[in-house]
Amino acid sequence: MKIAKPAFGLICLAILASNIVTMARWSEARTLPLQAAPFGRGPTSLGVPSR
Numbered sequence: 001m002k003i004a005k006p007a008f009g010l011i012c013l014a015i016l017a018s019n020i021v022t023m024a025r026w027s028e029a030r031t032l033p034l035q036a037a038p039f040g041r042g043p044t045s046l047g048v049p050s051r
Helices: 004-025
Strands: none
Touching: none
């Protein structure tokens, strides 16, 4: 058990580091221009066709 706890901690740390690197690569999702629709109400989210 003395080896299992640090090994599990290292595995969790590796997963966390991988997630941070992956989120840093998703920069295009944060740089998209905002739409004219209010937040959370895109033209197709309500089932109404856009104008």
